[in-house]
Amino acid sequence: MYVAEGAGLAAHQVDVDLRLFVYDCYDDDGVRHVGHVLNPVVEPAAPDGRRLLDAEEGCLSVPGPRVGVHREEKAVVRGLDKEGNEVVIEGSGYFARCLLHETDHLNGLLYTDRLTKRQRRSALREMDDLIEGVFARRVERARSIGAAHRAGPEQPPHPVPPLAVRTGDGAP
Numbered sequence: 001m002y003v004a005e006g007a008g009l010a011a012h013q014v015d016v017d018l019r020l021f022v023y024d025c026y027d028d029d030g031v032r033h034v035g036h037v038l039n040p041v042v043e044p045a046a047p048d049g050r051r052l053l054d055a056e057e058g059c060l061s062v063p064g065p066r067v068g069v070h071r072e073e074k075a076v077v078r079g080l081d082k083e084g085n086e087v088v089i090e091g092s093g094y095f096a097r098c099l100l101h102e103t104d105h106l107n108g109l110l111y112t113d114r115l116t117k118r119q120r121r122s123a124l125r126e127m128d129d130l131i132e133g134v135f136a137r138r139v140e141r142a143r144s145i146g147a148a149h150r151a152g153p154e155q156p157p158h159p160v161p162p163l164a165v166r167t168g169d170g171a172p
């Protein structure tokens with residue numbers, strides 16, 4: 001996830017057969033949220049409290065493009081932590097988008113499935129154009145994160161500054 005400058009990652013994106021995702025994501029107030037959830041279920045929003053936001057979104061599994069997607073402004077996800085305890089994660093803004101995007105992954109949906117056919121074709125064409133550059137950047141980033149890790153445990157685990165998380169190649 002950090003190599004690809006992502007804000008979230010679903011287990012099966014890296015061939016792990018679990019209904020699990022991890023996140024390291026800032027909300028629109030600049031608060032960092034780091035964690036994981038197993039078997040996440042999105043709680044339906046109250047009909048009168050629904051508010052959709054249209055904001056750019058990308059995906060580590062669709063390297064390169066960022067496309068506007070309508071999502072709920074707020075999200076509540078229920079699930080379990082790795083100890084089996086029930087957890088309830090509430091998010092707003094970009095963090096809500098991350099929670100919904102990652103839960104979609106575990107339900108077999110990519111954000112491109114929420115686009116019109118024309119938008120999807122355009123996004124996939126853009127991915128074809130950008131993918132080599134994105135993968136080259138990931139290789140460089142893997143090297144620098146590996147070097148920081150070898151330098152010692154005092155190195156910060158997430159060297160990406162907050163705003164860079166949102167301008168990476170495909171977060172979440």
Ligand SMILES: [Zn+2]
Nearest residue numbers: 059060061172
């Ligand atoms: Zn994704």
